[in-house]
Amino acid sequence: MEILGCGMIDPAVLENNKIDSKKYSGFAFGMGIERITMLKYSIKDLRIFSENDVRFLDQFKGVR
Amino acid sequence: MINIEALIEETKSFAPANKEELETFRVRFLGKKGVLTDLFAKMKDVAPEERKSFGLQVNSLKVAAEERLLQFKDAFEDADTGSNQNIDLSLPSDPNPLGSFHPLSLVRRKIISIFSRIGFNVSDGPEIEDDWHNFSALNFPPEHPARDMQDTFFIDLNSDQEKYNGSLALRTHTSTIQVRVMENQAPPIRTICPGRVYRNEAISARAHCFFHQVEGFYIDENVSFADLKQTLLYFSQEMFGEDTKLDFVLLTFHLQSQVRRWTSVVPFAKARDAIFVNTRDGWRF
Numbered sequence: 001m002e003i004l005g006c007g008m009i010d011p012a013v014l015e016n017n018k019i020d021s022k023k024y025s026g027f028a029f030g031m032g033i034e035r036i037t038m039l040k041y042s043i044k045d046l047r048i049f050s051e052n053d054v055r056f057l058d059q060f061k062g063v064r
Numbered sequence: 065m066i067n068i069e070a071l072i073e074e075t076k077s078f079a080p081a082n083k084e085e086l087e088t089f090r091v092r093f094l095g096k097k098g099v100l101t102d103l104f105a106k107m108k109d110v111a112p113e114e115r116k117s118f119g120l121q122v123n124s125l126k127v128a129a130e131e132r133l134l135q136f137k138d139a140f141e142d143a144d145t146g147s148n149q150n151i152d153l154s155l156p157s158d159p160n161p162l163g164s165f166h167p168l169s170l171v172r173r174k175i176i177s178i179f180s181r182i183g184f185n186v187s188d189g190p191e192i193e194d195d196w197h198n199f200s201a202l203n204f205p206p207e208h209p210a211r212d213m214q215d216t217f218f219i220d221l222n223s224d225q226e227k228y229n230g231s232l233a234l235r236t237h238t239s240t241i242q243v244r245v246m247e248n249q250a251p252p253i254r255t256i257c258p259g260r261v262y263r264n265e266a267i268s269a270r271a272h273c274f275f276h277q278v279e280g281f282y283i284d285e286n287v288s289f290a291d292l293k294q295t296l297l298y299f300s301q302e303m304f305g306e307d308t309k310l311d312f313v314l315l316t317f318h319l320q321s322q323v324r325r326w327t328s329v330v331p332f333a334k335a336r337d338a339i340f341v342n343t344r345d346g347w348r349f
Binding site: 006007017019024025026027028034039042045047049050057 | 135164166237250251272275277279282289295296
């Protein structure tokens with residue numbers, strides 16, 4: 001499952017934001033919190049996150 | 065003639081069993097249409113020479129009735145507060161039921177905690193963004209496929225188009241925050257940007273019109289791809305367990321302006337089925 005999009009930052013993006021791309025380089029990455037949560041807790045349908053079903057939410061009691 | 069002496073005797077021996085009996089007593093003697101009102105009204109009919117003693121008698125009845133009322137009223141009110149009952153005040157109170165964190169909040173907090181351990185701070189930005197922060201500053205030219213791929217919720221600006229450089233939209237990714245951080249801070253920058261994003265997509269088991277992202281970036285001298293790999297490996301092992309491995313798969317978009325975009329993959333059982341690769345240049349890891 002693809003979870004982490006990432007890459008080296010395009011020097012043009014650094015220059016767009018007035019950062020000297022000859023001196024500096026960088027990386028960026030992104031992830032979906034829903035995707036990570038589904039993977040971590042074996043959840044198959046992301047719609048359940050916004051349904052406010054107490055039977056679902058109760059199962060996370062005490063989780064830190 | 066009414067026997068006031070008898071009424072005084074009755075009043076003095078009155079002993080109500082409960083609040084209701086006391087109230088009946090109060091209404092009978094001290095109410096607006098009660099015995100005392102009646103007696104005071106009769107005063108004018110009493111012969112002048114008897115009026116004084118009559119008045120004294122009525123008054124002592126009134127005092128007696130009021131005393132009785134006061135005495136029992138206090139007793140019953142004390143009973144109401146339970147102060148004369150046998151209650152153990154040292155017992156703990158009933159427990160207050162606690163709620164729980166939403167699973168998305170739990171995971172967001174864990175992500176922030178993991179990255180904070182390796183020096184990333186947290187940045188925030190607005191959910192309504194202009195074209196520059198959502199696309200242009202990130203090198204998405206106007207014809208870039210991402211602008212189609214991410215069906216965007218644009219905001220109807222009417223007459224304010226100039227004020228917002230043409231377009232406002234609900235942000236489609238948290239990369240907007242990267243741009244805002246770069247505007248306000250010189251390198252080195254090491255931050256993550258958690259937030260809600262919006263896509264104009266049909267709602268299904270795997271897609272929603274809003275969801276949550278965490279974007280992270282690191283800009284400094286000599287930041288390399290090795291740093292990226294190690295950062296994501298550390299994160300994945302902290303989140304999913306020490307034996308987690310990452311596969312890096314090269315994705316390229318077909319426009320030349322887009323840099324190579326990498327994606328890392330956590331290989332879970334059968335998860336490999338979901339790997340997608342743009343095979344235009346044939347790279348595959």
